[in-house]
Amino acid sequence: xxxxxxxxxxxxxxxxxxxxxxxxxxxxxxxxxxxxxxxxxxxxxxxxxxxxxxxxxxxxxxxxxxxxxxxxxxxxxxxxxxxxxxxxxxxxxxxxxxxxxxxxxxxxxxxxxxxxxxxxxxxxxxxxxxxxxxxxxxxxxxxxxxxxxxxxxxxxxxxxxxxxxxxxxxxxxxxxxxxxxxxxxxxxxxxxxxxxxxxxxxxxxxxxxxxxxxxxxxxxxxxxxxxxxxxxxxxxxxxxxxxxxxxxxxxxxxxxxxxxxxxxxxxxxxxxxxxxxxxxxxxxxxxxxxxxxxxxxxxxxxxxxxxxxxxxxxxxxxxxxxxxxxxxxxxxxxxxxxxxxxxxxxxxxxxxxxxxxxxxxxxxxxxxxxxxxxxxxxxxxxxxxxxxxxxxxxxxxxxxxxxxxxxxxxxxxxxxxxxxxxxxxxxxxxxxxxxxxxxxxxxxxxxxxxxxxxxxxxxxxxxxxxxxxxxxxxxxxxxxxxxxxxxxx
Amino acid sequence: xxxxxxxxxxxxxxxxxxxxxxxxxxxxxxxxxxxxxxxxxxxxxxxxxxxxxxxxxxxxxxxxxxxxxxxxxxxxxxxxxxxxxxxxxxxxxxxxxxxxxxxxxxxxxx
Numbered sequence: 001x002x003x004x005x006x007x008x009x010x011x012x013x014x015x016x017x018x019x020x021x022x023x024x025x026x027x028x029x030x031x032x033x034x035x036x037x038x039x040x041x042x043x044x045x046x047x048x049x050x051x052x053x054x055x056x057x058x059x060x061x062x063x064x065x066x067x068x069x070x071x072x073x074x075x076x077x078x079x080x081x082x083x084x085x086x087x088x089x090x091x092x093x094x095x096x097x098x099x100x101x102x103x104x105x106x107x108x109x110x111x112x113x114x115x116x117x118x119x120x121x122x123x124x125x126x127x128x129x130x131x132x133x134x135x136x137x138x139x140x141x142x143x144x145x146x147x148x149x150x151x152x153x154x155x156x157x158x159x160x161x162x163x164x165x166x167x168x169x170x171x172x173x174x175x176x177x178x179x180x181x182x183x184x185x186x187x188x189x190x191x192x193x194x195x196x197x198x199x200x201x202x203x204x205x206x207x208x209x210x211x212x213x214x215x216x217x218x219x220x221x222x223x224x225x226x227x228x229x230x231x232x233x234x235x236x237x238x239x240x241x242x243x244x245x246x247x248x249x250x251x252x253x254x255x256x257x258x259x260x261x262x263x264x265x266x267x268x269x270x271x272x273x274x275x276x277x278x279x280x281x282x283x284x285x286x287x288x289x290x291x292x293x294x295x296x297x298x299x300x301x302x303x304x305x306x307x308x309x310x311x312x313x314x315x316x317x318x319x320x321x322x323x324x325x326x327x328x329x330x331x332x333x334x335x336x337x338x339x340x341x342x343x344x345x346x347x348x349x350x351x352x353x354x355x356x357x358x359x360x361x362x363x364x365x366x367x368x369x370x371x372x373x374x375x376x377x378x379x380x381x382x383x384x385x386x387x388x389x390x391x392x393x394x395x396x397x398x399x400x401x402x403x404x405x406x407x408x409x410x411x412x413x414x415x416x417x418x419x420x421x422x423x424x425x426x427x428x429x430x431x432x433x434x435x436x437x438x439x440x441x442x443x444x445x446x447x448x449x450x451x452x453x454x455x456x457x458x459x460x461x462x463x464x465x466x467x468x469x470x471x472x473x474x475x476x477x478x479x480x481x482x483x484x485x486x487x488x489x
Numbered sequence: 490x491x492x493x494x495x496x497x498x499x500x501x502x503x504x505x506x507x508x509x510x511x512x513x514x515x516x517x518x519x520x521x522x523x524x525x526x527x528x529x530x531x532x533x534x535x536x537x538x539x540x541x542x543x544x545x546x547x548x549x550x551x552x553x554x555x556x557x558x559x560x561x562x563x564x565x566x567x568x569x570x571x572x573x574x575x576x577x578x579x580x581x582x583x584x585x586x587x588x589x590x591x592x593x594x595x596x597x598x599x
Binding site for chain 2 (some may be wrong): 127128131132135138142145146150151152154155156157158159162163165166168169170172173175176177179180183184185231232235236
């Protein structure tokens with residue numbers, strides 16, 4: 001299999017981005033077609049990935065471009081997640097972009113570029129390509145966050161950029177030290193060095209590099225203590241962009257963190273240290289995110305804080321590395337399962353928020369009162385996603401939480417799981433508080449809130465995904481497990 | 490005399506300068522109130538990383554010492570792209586608010 005074939009899914013997404021720019025520039029009368037070009041590129045990308053799964057390839061053995069990218073089930077799993085996320089976001093953006101009027105081609109092209117960056121990130125096996133893919137996905141996100149015409153949007157853009165630039169620098173210094181200690185930038189090479197006896201002498205340098213990597217990735221994962229930008233950026237950025245950031249950037253960050261820490265830093269020399277640090281970060285993120293979310297009145301800020309708390313849940317899986325024979329696999333597959341479940345649930349909630357806020361012109365939770373009578377579909381979709389985010393059975397959010405808590409218990413992290421369960425109770429207060437608002441009160445306005453076909457389709461796709469995997473979670477679980485085994489074999 | 494001086498400059502000197510530059514950049518990035526000032530701090534940090542990478546590459550005994558230098562070429566390119574976007578966003582903030590002081594860019598809060 002040659003190099004181009006292994007990055008085909010990314011190239012078809014990037015190709016669609018280029019085509020969008022050309023059509024936008026040369027055929028302005030066909031601007032309505034732009035989102036459909038984007039969707040076409042995403043479908044080609046998904047089919048390309050499917051075609052691999054059909055062929056019998058030995059997972060993790062196929063690397064390309066001098067070992068810097070891999071073609072394995074781990075990256076394929078994330079390709080599907082990112083393509084699904086991007087398609088939903090493109091559909092949910094159509095109304096907003098049409099109303100905004102300007103820069104339509106650029107908007108879709110940037111969204112597609114971010115998507116290709118996220119996909120490259122989940123396939124990278126080398127520090128250089130990790131850095132490049134991270135920036136390929138980040139720089140367009142800075143632009144998108146500052147896309148709106150208002151003050152808040154440009155404020156969100158500059159805040160996101162400044163914080164992201166400092167985080168990238170920390171990450172790069174960590175990578176430089178890692179390169180210095182091990183003499184290679186390939187994750188496999190670093191892993192082999194860390195597992196070898198001579199790594200003992202360099203332990204101090206390796207730990208420093210590891211902490212810097214955690215700080216750099218921590219910003220992208222949006223975990224405490226690197227979370228302060230999250231609520232501001234979610235509130236200020238245009239809502240479709242905030243939806244994209246909350247799932248895409250976070251999902252890719254976890255994809256790369258799982259790969260880097262297990263493949264490169266997974267040896268006993270370091271793994272106890274990082275699993276302990278991740279456990280502490282998980283506990284703090286969950287608690288702080290949930291406590292702050294309770295008092296929010298703006299639904300986008302609330303979702304921002306709740307996404308910090310959810311990132312804490314993901315980290316339980318990363319912390320759970322000492323599971324005997326199943327070392328790594330259970331925790332890592334828990335992270336993957338949680339990323340997929342969270343992505344579609346949170347996206348569904350955001351799409352409903354996009355639809356509602358476009359019509360009522362407000363992001364305040366109190367204005368959502370009585371939405372059930374004004375738009376039953378949106379209210380039901382939003383309520384269902386919020387229930388799943390809380391983790392109430394039998395939703396996919398519940399299965400993901402059960403799986404990751406099980407991984408935690410098997411790794412002797414009982415205290416962390418107890419904190420996680422207590423936090424789920426706290427999160428029920430504000431998630432279900434919003435859900436209750438939707439169905440009660442709000443007698444003053446009975447005006448209908450209509451939805452456009454594209455928003456309905458996007459909300460339908462997200463909630464259908466949540467619904468299907470709530471009823472039959474096994475395929476998703478086994479896919480996550482197969483993907484995680486690639487890293488640990 | 491100059492050869493003697495050069496012979497006594499080893500890997501640790503370069504790394505120390507790199508670490509000092511990085512800390513200096515971080516202090517500027519965290520302490521400056523002007524958004525452009527923060528960006529200058531970030532540039533300093535990135536150049537400290539470049540120096541560190543080049544040092545490791547120069548003194549490396551690995552079979553692929555070129556990796557560090559490749560990395561530096563990419564970092565320089567990405568830093569330029571990032572600076573372009575940063576200045577455009579700073580312009581947009583300035584047009585909206587007449588200031589790039591990060592303490593006064595504070596509309597978003599709970």
